Amino acid sequence: MKRWTNLALLVLLGTAFTTGWVAFFYGTAPSRWSLVIHAGSGFAIVALTPWKSVIARNGIRRRRKGWVDSLVFTVLVVVSVLAGLLHSSGLLVQAGPISAMEIHVGAALVAIPFAVWHVIARRIPLRGTDLSRRSLLRGGVLLGGAGLAYAASEGVVRVINLAGAQRRFTGSYAVGSLQPGQLPVTQWMFDNVAAIDAAGWRLVIAAGGSVRQWALDDLMKFDDRVRATLDCTGGFYSEQDWSGVWLNRLLPETQGALSLLVRSSTGYTRRFPIEEAARLLLATRVGGMALDAGHGFPVRLVAPNRRGFWWVKWVTDIRAEQLPSWWQVPFPTQ
Ligand code: HEM
Ligand code: HEM
Numbered sequence: 001m002k003r004w005t006n007l008a009l010l011v012l013l014g015t016a017f018t019t020g021w022v023a024f025f026y027g028t029a030p031s032r033w034s035l036v037i038h039a040g041s042g043f044a045i046v047a048l049t050p051w052k053s054v055i056a057r058n059g060i061r062r063r064r065k066g067w068v069d070s071l072v073f074t075v076l077v078v079v080s081v082l083a084g085l086l087h088s089s090g091l092l093v094q095a096g097p098i099s100a101m102e103i104h105v106g107a108a109l110v111a112i113p114f115a116v117w118h119v120i121a122r123r124i125p126l127r128g129t130d131l132s133r134r135s136l137l138r139g140g141v142l143l144g145g146a147g148l149a150y151a152a153s154e155g156v157v158r159v160i161n162l163a164g165a166q167r168r169f170t171g172s173y174a175v176g177s178l179q180p181g182q183l184p185v186t187q188w189m190f191d192n193v194a195a196i197d198a199a200g201w202r203l204v205i206a207a208g209g210s211v212r213q214w215a216l217d218d219l220m221k222f223d224d225r226v227r228a229t230l231d232c233t234g235g236f237y238s239e240q241d242w243s244g245v246w247l248n249r250l251l252p253e254t255q256g257a258l259s260l261l262v263r264s265s266t267g268y269t270r271r272f273p274i275e276e277a278a279r280l281l282l283a284t285r286v287g288g289m290a291l292d293a294g295h296g297f298p299v300r301l302v303a304p305n306r307r308g309f310w311w312v313k314w315v316t317d318i319r320a321e322q323l324p325s326w327w328q329v330p331f332p333t334q
Pocket of ligand 1: 009045056058059062064067071073074077118122
């Protein structure tokens with residue numbers, strides 16, 4: 001049971017980590033499905049606690065080199081799981097400036113080096129019997145139990161009507177919908193709000209060998225509109241009326257181009273399939289009012305059905321390129 005528990009934890013941690021990021025990547029149905037698997041693997045990790053605590057107690061008693069690192073790892077996993085449950089149930093979604101979701105993902109990220117070290121330092125050689133019928137049966141029982149526990153937790157959240165019952169399929173909570181003044185200001189990891197002087201600012205559009213510069217006054221003349229939901233990976237969503245110009249209207253010639261690289265003045269970039277140009281709005285206003293610096297003044301991208309980190313703010317240039325749209329790190333690193 002000891003080997004099996006550790007191997008099961010390895011598979012479950014890998015699954016939880018991967019499905020968490022898949023859920024972040026999409027703003028559509030795959031996000032929900034990967035979150036079901038995500039929650040199931042999270043509950044299965046918790047279900048293994050009685051067995052793992054025996055292993056851990058024995059290990060700690062032996063004071064093997066690095067046991068303190070194993071304890072730090074344990075604390076990080078516990079914090080991550082608790083924050084995940086606080087977020088999903090809605091018991092504590094926001095603590096001052098930081099959200100439970102940020103703590104959830106932050107603790108999981110900090111845990112990575114500890115997890116790698118733990119698995120290498122306490123490695124267990126794989127055996128043929130690890131895939132025996134008995135092992136697989138145990139796995140089935142564990143996953144079945146975890147699935148039931150997850151379904152029961154979702155049921156309880158609804159029956160006693162916790163805030164979690166109101167969350168979107170991505171797990172996010174509504175904040176300030178159709179009230180642009182209440183739209184929170186958030187940045188991806190290390191990105192910072194840029195203060196831009198509109199007078200000197202120009203938007204550079206490079207496509208099909210030509211380069212055109214747009215001043216803000218000229219962009220303000222467009223009034224294309226879309227109602228879209230900004231779903232932030234920090235754990236909130238907000239529906240707003242955006243206006244500006246559909247990107248395809250600014251692109252004279254994109255023959256042969258496969259993707260659009262959208263860059264902000266901070267160096268933050270995202271690449272989109274060229275076919276999406278007709279569905280990407282370069283917004284100059286939200287709720288009829290000019291954007292403020294926190295929301296991307298002078299112009300920001302509105303990318304319906306994509307999570308917030310695709311909605312590039314403070315856009316300075318857009319290039320049609322012959323690179324495929326997947327030619328980028330899946331998540332920005334700044
Ligand atoms: C939820 C994830 C995990 C937590 C919180 C955790 C925690 C711990 C702790 C606190 C110890 C005792 C201190 C020590 O010996 O360093 C330990 C021991 C150990 N862990 Fe883990 N661990 C986890 C996952 C894993 C995984 C994925 C593996 C292997 C694939 C593993 C293999 C071991 C082994 C072999 C020991 C040594 C037991 C002994 O010496 O008696 N653990 N773990
Ligand atoms: C150590 C790794 C992780 C574990 C064990 C874990 C476990 C959990 C658990 C137990 C929940 C609560 C599930 C529920 O009650 O619905 C949860 C929620 C969530 N986790 Fe993780 N998680 C991990 C890492 C991540 C990462 C790296 C991400 C994103 C990049 C992530 C994204 C989410 C999201 C979006 C939710 C909310 C789901 C919802 O409210 O429906 N998780 N996680």
